[in-house]
Amino acid sequence: MDFYELFKLGIKRDPGFVKDHLGCGDVLNLGCGNAVIEGAINIDHQTNPLADQHWDADSSWAMPVVSNSIELVHCYHFLEHCARPVEVLQKLQRVMKRGGLLNVVVPYYSNQLAIEDLDHKHQFCEGT
Numbered sequence: 001m002d003f004y005e006l007f008k009l010g011i012k013r014d015p016g017f018v019k020d021h022l023g024c025g026d027v028l029n030l031g032c033g034n035a036v037i038e039g040a041i042n043i044d045h046q047t048n049p050l051a052d053q054h055w056d057a058d059s060s061w062a063m064p065v066v067s068n069s070i071e072l073v074h075c076y077h078f079l080e081h082c083a084r085p086v087e088v089l090q091k092l093q094r095v096m097k098r099g100g101l102l103n104v105v106v107p108y109y110s111n112q113l114a115i116e117d118l119d120h121k122h123q124f125c126e127g128t
Contacts, residue, residue, distance in 0.1 A: 025071030025097065031078030040074070041065065058083045065095040075104045080120045 029035070032042040036050045043064070044051035053064045057078075073092055079085045092102060107114035109123035 025100075026069050028065060028070045028073045028092075028095070030073055030075045030092075031081070033076075035076065037074070041070075057081075057088050063091045063095060067094050068097055070096045071100050073100070073102045073104075075102070077105060077107065079104060080106050080114070080117075080122050080124065083121050085122055 027037070027040040029037045029040040029042045032040075032044045032051055033048065034050065036042045042050065042052045043055050045056055046054045048054070055063055070092075073096060075092075079088060082088050096102065106124040107120070109115075109125045114120060114123050
C-alpha cells in the first residue's frame, strides 16, 4: 500500500485496511466510535454502547487488553484526543506482538480540521 492509498483511507475513515488483515491474529480498533469492525476488539470511551471494551486513555492506566496479544492496531483519529499520546503509544507497545502493525491516522497540524475541534489536545506532522 502506498502513501496515497493510506491518505485516502484516512480521509474516508474507511476501515477496509483493517478488514483486509482480519484473520492474521487479534486486531484492536482503538477509539472505534461508530466504525465498529466485526471480528476486531473495538475499544472506545465509556459512553459508547457500540464498543466491546471501554477505556479512558486520559484517566485510566490499564488498557483492557492482554500483553503481547495484538497483531494489528487500527487507530483512526484517536491520538489527537489524548492528553498523553506518548503514554498511549507505550501501552500499545505492551499489548502488541513483536512485528505487529500500528496503523495511525491523525489530522495534519496545518489542516483546519485539526484545529477547529476543541477536543483535540495535540497536533501532528511528519516530525511528530
